[in-house]
Amino acid sequence: MLEYASWIGNEWVPSKRLMEVLNPYDGSVVGRVGIASAEDLDRAVQAAATAFESFRELPAYQRAEVLARAAQLIAEREEKLAQLLVREIAKPMRDARVEVRRAVNTFAVAAEEAKRIQGEMVPLDAVRGGEGRVAFTVREPLGVIGAITPFNFPLNLVAHKVAPALAAGNTVVLKPASKAPLIAFELAQILAEAGLPPGGLNVISGPGGELGDRLVEDPRVAMITFTGSAEVGKKIRERAGLKRVTLELGSNSAVVIEDVQDLDRVVERCVQGAYTFAGQVCISVQRIYVSERLYDPFLDRFKARVDALKTGDPAEEDTELSAMISPGESARVLEWIGEAQEGGARVETGGKMHGSIVLPTVLTSVQEEMKVCADEVFGPVAAVIPYCDFEEALAAVNRSRYGLQAGVFTQDLNKAFRALKTLKVGGVMINDIPSFRLDHMPYGGVKESGMGREGVPYAIQEMTELKLAVFNLEF
Numbered sequence: 001m002l003e004y005a006s007w008i009g010n011e012w013v014p015s016k017r018l019m020e021v022l023n024p025y026d027g028s029v030v031g032r033v034g035i036a037s038a039e040d041l042d043r044a045v046q047a048a049a050t051a052f053e054s055f056r057e058l059p060a061y062q063r064a065e066v067l068a069r070a071a072q073l074i075a076e077r078e079e080k081l082a083q084l085l086v087r088e089i090a091k092p093m094r095d096a097r098v099e100v101r102r103a104v105n106t107f108a109v110a111a112e113e114a115k116r117i118q119g120e121m122v123p124l125d126a127v128r129g130g131e132g133r134v135a136f137t138v139r140e141p142l143g144v145i146g147a148i149t150p151f152n153f154p155l156n157l158v159a160h161k162v163a164p165a166l167a168a169g170n171t172v173v174l175k176p177a178s179k180a181p182l183i184a185f186e187l188a189q190i191l192a193e194a195g196l197p198p199g200g201l202n203v204i205s206g207p208g209g210e211l212g213d214r215l216v217e218d219p220r221v222a223m224i225t226f227t228g229s230a231e232v233g234k235k236i237r238e239r240a241g242l243k244r245v246t247l248e249l250g251s252n253s254a255v256v257i258e259d260v261q262d263l264d265r266v267v268e269r270c271v272q273g274a275y276t277f278a279g280q281v282c283i284s285v286q287r288i289y290v291s292e293r294l295y296d297p298f299l300d301r302f303k304a305r306v307d308a309l310k311t312g313d314p315a316e317e318d319t320e321l322s323a324m325i326s327p328g329e330s331a332r333v334l335e336w337i338g339e340a341q342e343g344g345a346r347v348e349t350g351g352k353m354h355g356s357i358v359l360p361t362v363l364t365s366v367q368e369e370m371k372v373c374a375d376e377v378f379g380p381v382a383a384v385i386p387y388c389d390f391e392e393a394l395a396a397v398n399r400s401r402y403g404l405q406a407g408v409f410t411q412d413l414n415k416a417f418r419a420l421k422t423l424k425v426g427g428v429m430i431n432d433i434p435s436f437r438l439d440h441m442p443y444g445g446v447k448e449s450g451m452g453r454e455g456v457p458y459a460i461q462e463m464t465e466l467k468l469a470v471f472n473l474e475f
């Protein structure tokens, strides 16, 4: 059994109260973490603020060395960390390994990017009045970054905040999700082992409503970087005042299947996109718009492949889909499916539980206003929807309060560019599903999917301040 307190200044600070972290698949206790008090939060922020004064002075190559060592240590502990993900969030082993490898990438890329944080020359003499002056910009760290993270990628999404923050010379106070805090404490120890000075990363766990509010409002915190639901994201934005805020929020991502060369490959990608980690992925495929020319063969093959998904114990190597994060979340998803059925939707497969697992579900005859379409399901549910006209399919994708990423399968270059221009999302994947993401690409949404961009180099831009230097050479 793992047991953690708050991690402040590279030391454990015991808490008076503890909370249990349960294995979502079998309900066993995986570990206990402290519930940080207001005083613990205050100490964590102070530790980060004090550490910032010296950390910002570290030369880039030394920050890079810490991040590169962290990448190496994560790689060496792949098996142990993957097993913890399996137990903490019931992520199937094969996906857990992918997450750990991605965290290695995130730190490795951050190590490289730490060395190329730079400004640019500004040609002041391009306008009258600029004669005799030279100017350039520099990028400076902001200070203490408050990071709040969700349960679904509790290692790599923490990495996406911590690695770029440290690369840029900031220090961090992290509040991980209460359902999955354990691996964040493992990461904090890895960073200490990698040589991160005390106070560089501080981790406190406890209810987001209490700790989150305090962290967001603390005047010593320069920026909040949040990944989670739109509901919480909106509250954070309201409370943050003039602080810089990055919000990576939810979505009901769509894919449009217009014309394809190999339907089986498209089916395979859509199954991966919709059911990986039981659909608990922000860019999970939720709405599948299929040209009516392809609808019947697509649906037949899609259903057959979904029925063949191996469900079960996340610890087993061949398990493809396991339990959702909590019984409450499973119940919500079943309720939404039931509501859709009452409105006339058809459950092609799934729609019920098997043990602790919500079976992968395919819906047809859905209406746009149903929760399974309009809201973020964040579960193993996808709706397959026929369309006649490509422009109409693009318009349907856009009729959403979200806009994270979208996918379009087409062999027609004009249609690809048309989709790129029309879709109101942060990223358009041509001939792929919306769920495609690599850790160095710009990533983020529009509308209620958030603001700002992650992906290491882009997060570094968000986590630094542009400062201008002007030299008057004629004085």
Ligand code: NAP
Binding pocket: 148, 149, 150, 151, 152, 153, 157, 175, 176, 177, 178, 179, 206, 207, 208, 209, 210, 211, 212, 213, 227, 228, 229, 230, 232, 233, 235, 236, 248, 249, 250, 251, 281, 282, 283, 376, 378, 404, 449, 450
């Ligand atoms: P969540 O309920 O919004 O929680 C996310 C984090 O916010 C947790 O650490 C939570 O703490 C904390 N929190 C809760 N209330 C807060 C408040 N009032 N102030 C500050 N923090 C607060 O999200 P989740 O269920 O963990 O994750 C699922 C959501 O994350 C989905 O909507 C998904 O789409 C989104 N997501 C987005 C991305 C992206 O990159 N766009 C990536 C992954 C996930 P507690 O755990 O203690 O409640």
